[in-house]
Amino acid sequence: MSHKKTIHILVIRLSAMGDVAMTVPVLRALLQQNANLKITVVTRAFFSPFFDEFENITLITPDLKGEHKGFFGILRLFKSLKSLKFDAVADLHNVLRSKILVTLFRINGTTCAQLNKGRKEKKLLTKNDVTKKLHPLKTMHQRYALVFHKLGLSLDLLTIKTIQKRKVSTPFFNKYKGKPVIGIAPFAAFKSKSLPINILEQILQKLNFTEVILFGGGDKEKEILEKVAKKYSNVTSIIQKVTFKEELDIIANLDVMIAMDSGNGHIAAMLQTPVITIWGLTHPYLGFTAFNQPKTHQITPDLTKYPLIPTSVYGNKFPEEYLTCFNTINIDKIIDLVKKHTRTKKE
Structure with a gap:
């Protein structure tokens, strides 16, 4: 990937709640270790508070039940995303909707990388066989990191800095001080x-x-x-x-x-x-x-x-x-x- 002053990455992860939460420490490490990055995340509006800590992450929250529903809705979403001129796309979801977006971006000449979910490995660990041998597979965080590695970005999940603790605004929590x-x-x-x-x-x-x-x-x-x-x-x-x-x-x-x-x-x-x-x-x-x-x-x-x-x-x-x-x-x-x-x- 080009080492120009700022690299703009589109990250796609629409659901589910736990999976979106798992992207946060990965993106945190990515931004801490790559000062020239700008990131736009496509996710559901409900998950917006997950990203409050980031000054250099912009959120796009598509209307998946309205304007961006179905194939033509995805086309409309792609058209609006394309105008932002991304240098690369990181698909951390790899479902039909994101696959269509990635295909459109590739046709448009944008570098893309997609999540490998490890389905075959997971199938072996979950088979109905008492003689199966358990062994640890890559974590989802490692799989997310590999997507960014494919894009040529540096990312070490072992060297994340401590973040500033959020302040509790609700009076309910005062009694626990x-x-x-x-x-x-x-x-x-x-x-x-x-x-x-x-x-x-x-x-x-x-x-x-x-x-x-x-x-x-x-x-x-x-x-x-x-x-x-x-x-x-x-x-x-x-x-x-x-x-x-x-x-x-x-x-x-x-x-x-x-x-x-x-x-x-x-x-x-x-x-x-x-x-x-x-x-x-x-x-x-x-x-x-x-x-x-x-x-x-x-x-x-x-x-x-x-x-x-x-x-x-x-x-x-x-x-x-x-x-x-x-x-x-x-x-x-x-x-x-x-x-x-x-x-x-x-x-």
């Missing part, structure tokens, strides 16, 4: 990755030394977690009680987040909050670990009792009897990890 406070996000897209409520309560019963905030979910989950929170004086659910931006500010100021294989874990890691991930029927070796989190923070079920884990990449396929795997999660290990992260405020 000076106290250890952790977050728990027990839900995920599928029940194979969601923490059973009885296991959540077992964890909460042992967390009487810290304040706990519960995150995530819609109306049904809100009702469930509010009932749980009422049982404990140190537990609060904030589902639908704060704005999305306020929620991000709160997550950024937690001592640690306990999450499932879900977007909340990736959001916390994006904000440089330590993350303890509880895995169900997916597995960290598939590459969806939260960014820059140690192996000790990956809490998995007993794989000798449940040898088919991981049963799918996203948790959408699983034998029903395998849902009992959560009963083998080491709760004491989770508590010990929380204590390590809250010790400073206690002392």
Whole structure:
């Protein structure tokens, strides 16, 4: 790629929430290590607060249900993007919509690189075979980084600087000043990755030394977690009680987040909050670990009792009897990890 004064890169990642959150530390490293970059990100409007920290990232949020819906909508989107004169396109999504955009940019003479999702490798790890051998695949962050490497850009994910912590504007958080406070996000897209409520309560019963905030979910989950929170004086659910931006500010100021294989874990890691991930029927070796989190923070079920884990990449396929795997999660290990992260405020 040409080493002119400023290089303008178009980055495409429209969904899902966790995947978009995973782009943030990669873009952070990219900008910290390449002073001559200007980046435009095409994503959904809801994810805009993810990028608040960046002065040299511009967002474009297409109307995918209106003006930019369907093939002709993509053509309209391409026409408006083309006018911005990008030097290169990084497709971090690699779905039909982004493939069409990339094809149009290539026809237009723009250098493009696309995400390799590693589908064949992941298929081998999720096959219905108790003799399969687990081994770690590239993380999604590494796969994103490879896209930029293809464009000739320098990017080292091991040398990211600490960012300035967000300030919490909501008065709700004032009561936690000076106290250890952790977050728990027990839900995920599928029940194979969601923490059973009885296991959540077992964890909460042992967390009487810290304040706990519960995150995530819609109306049904809100009702469930509010009932749980009422049982404990140190537990609060904030589902639908704060704005999305306020929620991000709160997550950024937690001592640690306990999450499932879900977007909340990736959001916390994006904000440089330590993350303890509880895995169900997916597995960290598939590459969806939260960014820059140690192996000790990956809490998995007993794989000798449940040898088919991981049963799918996203948790959408699983034998029903395998849902009992959560009963083998080491709760004491989770508590010990929380204590390590809250010790400073206690002392």
